[in-house]
Amino acid sequence: MSVLIIVFLTAVAALFSGVFEKGKFARYIGIFGLIVALYVSFLPEASFFEKYRLMYEYGQNTALFTKISIVTTLLLFFLGGFAFSNHRNHQSELYALMLFALCGGFVLFGYQNLVTLFLGVEILSIPLYVMAGANKTDLRSNEASLKYFLMGAFATGFLLLGIAFIYGSTGTFDLYRIHDFSTVNPTNGMFILGVVLMLCAMAFKVALAPFHMWSPDVYQGSPSLITAFMASVVKISGFFALFRLMTIGFSGVTQEWINILGVFLIITLLLANAMGLAQTNAKRMLAYSSVSHAGYIGLVFFGMNALSTYTLAFYLFAYSLSTVGVFMCLIWVEKLKRETSYGAFKGLAKSEPLLAIVATISLLSMAGIPLTAGFMGKFSLFAQALTKDNNTFLVIVAVLGSAISIAYYLRLIIAMFFFKETTFKTTERVSITYNIVAVFIIASIIALGIFPDLFAKQFGL
Template sequence: MSFETPDFSLALPEIWLLGAICVVLIVDLFVRGSRRSVTFFLTQAVLLVTAALAITTQWGVTETTFSGHYVVDPLAAMLKATLALLVVLALAYTRPYLEARGLLQGEVYLLALFATLGMLIIASGGSLLTLYLGLEMLSLSLYALVAYHRDSRQAAEAAMKYFVLGALASGILLYGMSMVYGGAASLELAVIAEAAASEEPPLLLLFGMSFMLVGVAFKLGAAPFHAWVPDVYQGAPTPVTLFISTAPKVAAVALFLRLLVDGLGPLHETLQPMLLILAAVSLLLGNLTAIMQTNLKRMLAYSGIAHAGFIVLALAAGTEAGHAAALFYVIAYGIMAAGAFGLIIVLSSAGTEAEQIADYRGLNERHPILAGVLLLLMISMTGIPGTIGFYAKYLVLKAAVEADLIAMAVLAVIAAVIGAFYYLRVLKVAYFDRPEVPPEGSQKPTGPNEGSVGEGEGATPSRPDGAAGTVLVPGASLPIRALLVVNGAAVLVLGIFPERLIALCQSVLGAG
């Protein structure tokens, strides 16, 4: 490994973010009560500046520094800007929910900023060491966020499951990295790629690649490494679930591109069968299990596993078009997931969690605009033309067909048709069912402390039959509801005019 004087200007987004985290921490020490919003607005400003720095300092630049540990290229610039903006969107939804429950503390925003810093490091990871450090910074922040509501039994249980399974996945990933290091005698991805491209690549590289795939699949939420997803999505406070379902998914794709494409890309033929198995299991298990859910957060969790199957299928193609399709898909999913969980937040008042599908009975009669947003989000996740979800699925299927993965493309189409059932079921409840209000005194608030994670696969103790839904009253302010409408409109606008985003994803991966 050669040592050189690092070019700190190339790492300006990370340096800025780390310094800004220290400032936010100090500022938060001196604000209390109603002034806590200062931390929120300062955090949002920091993230917007981070996105701007990523574009202005790294776009069009292709260099490595810090002795090969840090990579700057258009892909890194795009990933960092996307990650920062998704975190801005996720945090924008959190404030009214946390305020209503007395949970608005600076720790939420500090943990989110540390998680963002970890994701930025992954985006520019040029070595096994850098990637692992970024991943652990992200993971530890997420564990703490899931357990943030200390008085919630569900959150504590979900955090414990997430931590134990996450630690196991991180250990397996690190074991794989140690094998790759032993086979290539280097931590740098460029040197590892040279060793993998040799006529007889070391056997340790093949074993290490298999173990590292486990860690990547865990972060992506792909089956059979998905056990944490439904419990964490349901048990964590909804703003935390929203956060986990957006930017970290993009970071997981970035980890795959850096680790298994830039580093071990020459071994793709060996990796492809494993990816195809992951894709097939995720598509079938995610969609079939989501049908049985009555809890909307849990349904969206299994739906996320199915979406991970599409992403893995695109990566399994092993082509630049496939990688671009995976990048486009995960960005599209981040926008859709933010809107879906944002809707749950907007409809959750201080005493009620809008988690049950039955809660959405007659939503169109009571809140037609919010029902319209729900319509756009559900048809986009289904993949109906005119929405961003359609083009996401189309690009994946196109890349699979071009890579002669015809059978997998057919399976993906069948899985998408199965998935349409539970998405359209939510719309049926919102548009065609009438709200049934339980008798006075028979219903109690369905707060996050009730029951345990996964209890009854949906129905809460207050509604054992799951028949009657709560009359939902939006608990968010007008600006948050306006943001939700804009989020839903983005799904439609990007579905009608997807060309620029598609071209951007293709250009940064050389598929244009």
């Protein structure tokens, strides 16, 4: 909870900095606060917060996911100077809202009961509804904000109704007491209905089909840095919240929801990758890519073992690094070309080779090509699922989806590298900050692909 308080106070400071300097120092305040929070996340939790353990517990798993979300947010803040250069009058609000949303993510990492889960989901979601519409003069951005808000409110209704059914049948909000009830009463109809409703609501938050409809339009219409935040930090938060809910609270009725989740994953993997092939816009393609990765991540629920939490954390961190790597390239191109079609990337490797390289390695990692972190993440998830024979079909679908994804990732790589003439007629060059972030992402993706144990060492496991 110390980390949560630090980031919250940082968000308040960043917000009020806009009163005096129009947000000039908000990014630096955010970076400083995140670095302090990252340092504190490696320290034992203060004993003062023991009294709140029934609501929020900062255990080892909570600390792990807190660290990877802070690192990812830090990388995005480093990119913010260029990405938010056309939001000079309200930069402080955007940085503050990102930090407030991150606070919601922290709550989801350590929630102990369904009330805290609901608070975490709303603290995470409400700033995103505002940030999606940050480009006030852009109709796509306005549409993204409105659509995300309306669909989010609908999903919140599902979540609250599910919580009501769970409470009505168990008489408690506590995850562990709910687990005890589910073990003793695995056929309780009201309880199972609540489980299904909550699963559907959380499937919306992580963009699992068929609850993904909002994702492509919202990702395309939102400012690109905000889209990167949604595709990385928000996905980390949503999936670990779902993981805690299903494996702690609802583990006693696993047979009642695991097949439903399996159907969601199959639809997600086939539909998202097929739609990704049909896209002509790189940003929209990455939206469907994000949906497809929700399908891969969902495999963590199949063939569960003692390493499942670590496998989930590794994959989410690898995917988040790749997401930041691709989006830093997309942000640069979008600023110069004011579009994100595949054609806008033609010849990028000739004018900004480092940007093209980081995007390429990130895309290869997303596709699961060997010697990248994404390959090790997918291999771990597939291997875990294959420990049970009845998951074979699901893994085959995931492998097929991964193979299809290579095609649309290659389209972007070909556009960047295989055109003789560059379309970037500008003297503007990538800043030193971008170059440093690019080198860090390239090194991290390759290092984790060759030496995956580095992840455990760096995050204190």
